[in-house]
Amino acid sequence: MGDENLNDLISDFARFYILTILYEAPAHGYSILRKFKARVGRTISPGIVYPFLQKLEERGLITHHVTSVGEKERKVYALTDEGRELCNRLFKRFARLVATAIEPSLDVCANCGCKLYEGGYTEVIGGVKMTFCCIHCAQSYKRERGMRHDAPTSSMNGVGGAK
DSSP: HHHHHHHHHHHHHHHHHHHHHHHHHHHHHHHHHHHHHHHHHHHOHHHHHHHHHHHHHHSSSSSEEEEEEEEEEEEEEEEEEHHHHHHHHHHHHHHHHHHHGGGGOOOOOOTTTOEEESOOEEEEEETEEEEEHHHHHHHHHHHTTTTOOOOSSSOSSSOOOOO
């Protein structure tokens, strides 16, 4: 991918993330720049932020009010109801995209079928290493199959799944 395409991609991501920051709470331009750098680890150009805020305001997706900070004035931007609706639609679309991208790498609980985004509980049952979202599912799995409840080998690997 050429530098120009990468810059366009980052720019589009930056715009999406600016909306995310405004969705969380009203913010002024410098605050958006700071939050972006802190969360993404990259500096975003004011040349992307301020023209984008202006376009959002022209389209009725955000409004601003002016606050005084010492002798300076600061514009604080907030999403309108229409802007919040847009964000909700974008977040749903982005969630589907992320789900499609990570779906193949997810483990599935052997008992309840929930998808494990990270970690889980593993246990060797009948010589087979099985993954569960939690110890309770492992116990339920064994109980339903008439097996003993004490686990010969098990480990908890972080956070459970999303049921």
